[in-house]
Amino acid sequence: MINIIVNALIYIFPAYVANSSAVLFGGGKPIDLGKKVGGKRILGDGKTFRGFIFGALFGSLTGLGINIIKPGYFPVFLGLSLSIGGLIGDIIASFLKRRVGVKRGRPVPILDQIDFVIGAVMLGSLVEPPSGKALIFILLATPLIHLTANFLGYLLNFKENPW
């Protein structure tokens, strides 16, 4: 049991780092360049190039770090694919939020917490899929971990909203 949890957390950790790095280091030019479709922003000001690049960078470095600490355990490109997948999942969720009229930064519970994990596992699985049990743990535990992390980020003034 403990083993499954530890393996699950190690597997998804680069995606968590990618996601939080985007929050910490994001800002500046939005990926949608401010463009709208149907009177609504394509993605909104919350998805920026800087967030994506730093997210991909630090998430990949996290994967490489795990690879160094536990040689042979973590494929070299797993961190990169988890990170890019996570960042894309987050972007797709913003796209969907804008289409149904949810303003940037307004919460959509569950989707906001799970969007990057779904993207991360989908792209990460191309390199190495998690075990079925690890996946279940990741999906169940992430909303809780994410909410806690976001609340801390809000208290520390890194985030505008506590979600």
Ligand code: CTP
């Ligand atoms: N961020 C970024 N670039 C990204 C992802 C996130 O710059 N690719 C930063 C933005 O400053 C964003 C913050 O991280 O405001 C929090 O991300 P998130 O909660 O996903 O975005 P929201 O601002 O809540 O916007 P949305 O409603 O589109 O989810």
Ligand code: MG
């Ligand atoms: Mg949000």
